[in-house]
Amino acid sequence: PIERSQDGTLRLLDQRALPHQERWIEVRTAEEAVAAIRALAVRGAPAIGIAAAYTIALIAEREGVEQARSAAHALASARPTAVNLGWACRRMLARLEACAGDGQDVASALASEADAIAHEQHAADRAIATAGAELVPPGGRLLTICNTGALATGAEGTALAVALEAHRRGRLAEVLVLETRPLLQGARLTTWELARAGVPHRLLCDSAAATACARGLVDCVFVGADRIARNGDVANKIGTYMLAVLARHHGIPFYVAAPLSTFDPATPDGRSIPIEERAPAEVSEFAGQAIAPARTKVWNPAFDITPAALVSAIVCERGVLRPPLATAIARVAGSAERSRRAGGAA
Amino acid sequence: PIERSQDGTLRLLDQRALPHQERWIEVRTAEEAVAAIRALAVRGAPAIGIAAAYTIALIAEREGVEQARSAAHALASARPTAVNLGWACRRMLARLEACAGDGQDVASALASEADAIAHEQHAADRAIATAGAELVPPGGRLLTICNTGALATGAEGTALAVALEAHRRGRLAEVLVLETRPLLQGARLTTWELARAGVPHRLLCDSAAATACARGLVDCVFVGADRIARNGDVANKIGTYMLAVLARHHGIPFYVAAPLSTFDPATPDGRSIPIEERAPAEVSEFAGQAIAPARTKVWNPAFDITPAALVSAIVCERGVLRPPLATAIARVAGSAERSRRAGGAA
Incomplete structure (x- = not known):
C-alpha cells in the first residue's frame, strides 16, 4: 500500500476508503505526507514509519537536503504514540547527516535507506509470522x-x-x-x-x-x-x-x-x-x-x-x-x- | 415515552430516531406492538413490559378478550432475554383470566392492571434511585x-x-x-x-x-x-x-x-x-x-x-x-x- 511512482511521487492506498474503494492518493510534499498520516490515510505503526522514510527520500530528491532535514523533523511529530515513526525519521536523518558530511549523493543514499527500512520490515514480518504461528x-x-x-x-x-x-x-x-x-x-x-x-x-x-x-x-x-x-x-x-x-x-x-x-x-x-x-x-x-x-x-x-x-x-x-x-x-x-x-x- | 392517546391508540416515542428527532409512532394492533418492540422503537426491559401491558389492555378494548389473550402470548415472545416482558404479559393474562371467570369488565380491569404496572415501576425507580445514590x-x-x-x-x-x-x-x-x-x-x-x-x-x-x-x-x-x-x-x-x-x-x-x-x-x-x-x-x-x-x-x-x-x-x-x-x-x-x-x- 506504499509505492513510489515513476514520476517520483509517493502513492498511498487510502485506508479511509477501504473496504469499499481502492483509492490511491499521491504525496509530493512533506505537508501532504504529514496530513495523510494524521488523517489515517496511511496507518499502522510500521507503515507510517515506512511512509515517512520514503517521503524524506522523495523530498531530498525533489527539494534538496535542507528540505529533507526539516521534513524529517515535521514527520517525526505527525503522531505521538507509535515509536516507529520517530525511529524511521531519526534513522533517515542519521543517514542524511552522515552522507552530507561525506559529500555523498544524499538523495540516492536516502532512497536506499528507505528501501532498507521497508525490506527489513518484510523480513521482520516473515520471522514474526513463523515464530507466532507456533x-x-x-x-x-x-x-x-x-x-x-x-x-x-x-x-x-x-x-x-x-x-x-x-x-x-x-x-x-x-x-x-x-x-x-x-x-x-x-x-x-x-x-x-x-x-x-x-x-x-x-x-x-x-x-x-x-x-x-x-x-x-x-x-x-x-x-x-x-x-x-x-x-x-x-x-x-x-x-x-x-x-x-x-x-x-x-x-x-x-x-x-x-x-x-x-x-x-x-x-x-x-x-x-x-x-x-x-x-x-x-x-x-x-x-x-x-x-x-x-x-x-x-x-x-x-x-x-x-x-x-x-x-x-x-x-x-x-x-x-x-x-x-x-x-x-x-x-x-x-x-x-x-x-x-x-x-x-x- | 409511552402514552395512551384520546382515540384509544398507544403512542411510543420512537427511540430509533433519537437524539435527532422526537418522533412518535402509533400502535393499534398487537402486530404493530411486536414490531415496535423487535425493532427497538421501544426498548429497555421495564419499558417493553409496560408497552406490552398497555397493548394488551388496548386490544381488549378494541378487539375483545380472545384477541387480548392471543396478543399477550405473541407479545411475551417478541424478544427473549428481558424477563419483564414475559412477566408483564403473564400478569395481564392472569388478570384477564380472573376477570373473565368473574364476568367482570375485562377491558377496564386490564387498563387498571397496565396502569398498576406503570405506577409500580415509578415507585420502584424512585426507591432504586434513593437507595443507589447512597x-x-x-x-x-x-x-x-x-x-x-x-x-x-x-x-x-x-x-x-x-x-x-x-x-x-x-x-x-x-x-x-x-x-x-x-x-x-x-x-x-x-x-x-x-x-x-x-x-x-x-x-x-x-x-x-x-x-x-x-x-x-x-x-x-x-x-x-x-x-x-x-x-x-x-x-x-x-x-x-x-x-x-x-x-x-x-x-x-x-x-x-x-x-x-x-x-x-x-x-x-x-x-x-x-x-x-x-x-x-x-x-x-x-x-x-x-x-x-x-x-x-x-x-x-x-x-x-x-x-x-x-x-x-x-x-x-x-x-x-x-x-x-x-x-x-x-x-x-x-x-x-x-x-x-x-x-x-x-
Whole structure:
C-alpha cells in the first residue's frame, strides 16, 4: 500500500476508503505526507514509519537536503504514540547527516535507506509470522483488534501475519475480529484482508470480546503494538488493554506481535508513553452524520497501555520473548541497537 | 415515552430516531406492538413490559378478550432475554383470566392492571434511585453502559436514575457514558437524557472503559439488567460483563440497578437465560451504509451474562442486596411474589 511512482511521487492506498474503494492518493510534499498520516490515510505503526522514510527520500530528491532535514523533523511529530515513526525519521536523518558530511549523493543514499527500512520490515514480518504461528494451538481460535496486516506494515503484517501463517499451516479454525471503534479498522480492513486470504473469520463489537472469552470461543489473543517500553509495557489501539485484562481473567494467552522498530529503549515504562487523543467527531459522528447530541463532550484516547504483567509473550523477529520481559527486551533490543550502529540490518 | 392517546391508540416515542428527532409512532394492533418492540422503537426491559401491558389492555378494548389473550402470548415472545416482558404479559393474562371467570369488565380491569404496572415501576425507580445514590461516593465518577433512564423504564430509570439522584444530592462529579455498540443507546439516548438533566458527562467508546478504570477516572459502575437469575447472575446489554471483569480487576464496585420485575425466580442461573442474537447488519452497516465487506460473517449477541460473583450489590426497590446474592434475592423475591399473589404491589 506504499509505492513510489515513476514520476517520483509517493502513492498511498487510502485506508479511509477501504473496504469499499481502492483509492490511491499521491504525496509530493512533506505537508501532504504529514496530513495523510494524521488523517489515517496511511496507518499502522510500521507503515507510517515506512511512509515517512520514503517521503524524506522523495523530498531530498525533489527539494534538496535542507528540505529533507526539516521534513524529517515535521514527520517525526505527525503522531505521538507509535515509536516507529520517530525511529524511521531519526534513522533517515542519521543517514542524511552522515552522507552530507561525506559529500555523498544524499538523495540516492536516502532512497536506499528507505528501501532498507521497508525490506527489513518484510523480513521482520516473515520471522514474526513463523515464530507466532507456533503459539497458535491446532484448531485454534484467535481474537484480534484493529488492523495488523499488510496495510499496517507495508509488508505481511504482525499479529495478522501470525493468523495467516497459522491458517496456511492448517492450524487456525477462526479469527474473531473486533470491529475496533471508533474508526473500525477491524471491520473495514482486517475483514477485508482475511477475506482476500480466505481465512475463516467473524466480526464482532469490541464489547462482545468478554462474552466470547467466557463462552470458550477464544484460544489466544494476538495484537500488534505502537510502542513497547523497556519494561515490556505495550501501547496499542484502544481496547487492547481491555483484551489483556479479559485474557488474564479467562486464562487465555495474550500475545503481542511487533518488530524491533516498535521497541523504544528510550521509554522506561507505559507511563512515559504519550497517548494521542483524537477528535471528538471520530466518536460522536459517523460518516459526517451526528450520532450523539450536539456539544456532547467526548473522551477519545486512540491508544491504551497494557502493563507487561498481563503480556504472555512478545513475538518479534528475534523470536518469542517470554517474561520477565524487561530482561528479554534488553537482550534483543541491545543486540539490535549494536547491529544497527554497525550498519547491519536491525 | 409511552402514552395512551384520546382515540384509544398507544403512542411510543420512537427511540430509533433519537437524539435527532422526537418522533412518535402509533400502535393499534398487537402486530404493530411486536414490531415496535423487535425493532427497538421501544426498548429497555421495564419499558417493553409496560408497552406490552398497555397493548394488551388496548386490544381488549378494541378487539375483545380472545384477541387480548392471543396478543399477550405473541407479545411475551417478541424478544427473549428481558424477563419483564414475559412477566408483564403473564400478569395481564392472569388478570384477564380472573376477570373473565368473574364476568367482570375485562377491558377496564386490564387498563387498571397496565396502569398498576406503570405506577409500580415509578415507585420502584424512585426507591432504586434513593437507595443507589447512597452508594455513589461524594464527588464520585460513575461509569455506565446502554440506556437505563426514563426511556428504558417509562418512569425515572434504574442505573441512570441513581446518577440523576446522586447529581441532585451534589455528590456526582461526572458520568462516563459508553457509546454501547452496535446500536449506540449510550451515545444517542443516555447523553440526551443527561444533557436534559444538566448532569456532567463524557461519551467514550466501549473499548475505552478499561483505560478509564486504569487511569482512576471511575469510582463506581452502575448498570441495568434485563434478567436476574435466582443465583444473582445478571443478563444485560452486551459489554456489561466486560465492565464487571474490569471493575473486579481495578477494585471498583460494580452495581446492578433493577426492579423486582427483572428478577426471574424461574431461572436458576445465567446459563439458563436465552441470549438474543440480532441481525448482522446492526454491526456491519451504519444507517444503511456498509461498514464491512459484503458477506462478512458477524456474531452479534445483544446481551451477556455477568456471574453473581462479580456483582458488588443489586439495588432494587427493597434496597441494596449484598452477597451472598442468592440468599438476598430469595428473601425479596419471595416476599414480592407473596404480596403480588395477595393482590398488593410488587
